[in-house]
Amino acid sequence: MTAPWGDIAHLGHVELLTPDLDGTVWFFTDILGLVETGREGSSVHLRTFDDYELTSLIVTGHSTSGIRRTAFRAGGPEALERRAEAIRAAGHEGTWVKGDAGTGRTFLTTDPDGHELALYFETERYQAPDDLRPGLKNQPQAKPNRGIGVRRLDHVNYLAADVLECAEYMQNLLGAKPTEQIRMDSGRIAARWMTFTNKxxxxxxxxxWTGSNGRLHHIAFATDTREEILRAADLCLDKGVHIETGPHKHAIQQTFFLYVWEPGGxxxxxxxxxxxLVLAPDWELITWTEEERKKGQAWGLKTIETFHTHGTPPVGE
Ligand SMILES: [Fe+2]
Known part of the structure; x- marks a missing residue:
């Protein structure tokens, strides 16, 4: 049975691990334009300017890279209880813990591939200090005067040994709606895109491809315009940030993109x-074939080899 639409409202924040904490913090503040809101042990809390919550991203110094946690805000207190009960009833483990980064009581669990998921409802709303006070009351924070000034944490792309099993977990237990997928000639689902919102x-x-578990392909931050992505490419070039591929446009989902590796990898x-936007309540899942995927990106750019070999933490690269 599919979980009720809206029980998970949206992606909240992510905790990334990095073996180069200073380099990673520099990348997110000086290049992407996130603002630091606090430090706790070896963790630095950061936010995008349009996040109504306190924190968009936590970066934590660690022996290696990767994603430690993804936090999702539930649609309400009852929705949070419902999701926790459903996850346990389906035989998955979960515990109630104190929330991180301004969030309240949190249900901590993992997807079938071992990625840690945190579900919460209570959250602290951001109050901008004087130097970051916005001109308009309907924006939580002024756009920072450095770097790109990304608007929001947009999406998380996980690597998983069994894509279909993880996608069905998200759909059945968290209420995600599948919008596009890649199906190989063998019938295997090689990737699936899902939404909790009308994005x-x-x-x-x-x-x-390595068969390992709990790894990250990438996290993405949204800009207001395509132009800002071109500027990001120039900025990364000047500052020595590794540009992996793009700017270009994806065929799947049609997103205009640039992929870089932050200093932590x-x-x-x-x-x-x-x-x-996806407005149709009865959206029909779009399936791309193996042959279509071989064509590469929308305007003909071939998918770069490292897209299929680099993930974090690295495994036998
Ligand atoms: Fe992406």
């Missing part, structure tokens, strides 16, 4: 999803 995707699972996408 066309919030979470993605892509097959992990995690792949970060800058994306401009245009204003493409």
């Amino acid at each position: 066309s995707y919030d979470v993605v699972y892509t097959e992990d 995690n792949r970060i996408e800058l994306c401009n999803p245009l204003t493409r």
Whole structure:
């Protein structure tokens, strides 16, 4: 049975691990324009300017890279209880813990591939200090005067040994709606894009070619315009940030993109999803074939080899 639409409202924040904490914090503040809101042990809390919540991203110094946690805000207190009960009833483990980064009581569990998921409802709303006070009351924070000034954490793309199993978990237990997928000639689902909102995707699972578990392909931050992605490419070039591929336009989901590796090794996408929305309540899942995927990206750019070999933490690269 599919979970009720809206029980999970949206992607909240992500905790990334990095073996180069200073380099990673520099990347997110100086290049992407996130603002630091606090430190706790070896973790630095950061936010995008349009996040109404306190925190969009936590980066934590660690022996390696990867994603430690993805936090989702539930649609309400009852929705949160319902999801926790459903997850346990389906035989998955979960525990109630104190929330991180301004969030309240949190249900901590993992998807079938081992990615840690945190569900919460209570959250602290951001109050901008004087130097970041916005001109308009309907924006939580002034757009920062450095770096790109990305608007929001847009989506998370996980690697998983079994894409279909993870996608069905998201759909059946969290209420995600599948919008697009890749099906190989063998029938195997190699990737699936899903949404909790009317954006066309919030979470993605892509097959992990190494067969390992719990890894990250990338997290993405949305910009207001395509132009800002071109500027990001120039900025990364000047500052020595590794540009992996793009700027270009994806065929799947049509997102305008740039992929870079932040100094800690995690792949970060800058994306401009245009204003493409999924409004149909009875959206029909779009399936791309193996042959179609071979054509590469929308305007003909071939998919770069490292897209299929680099994930974090790295495994035998
Ligand atoms: Fe992406």
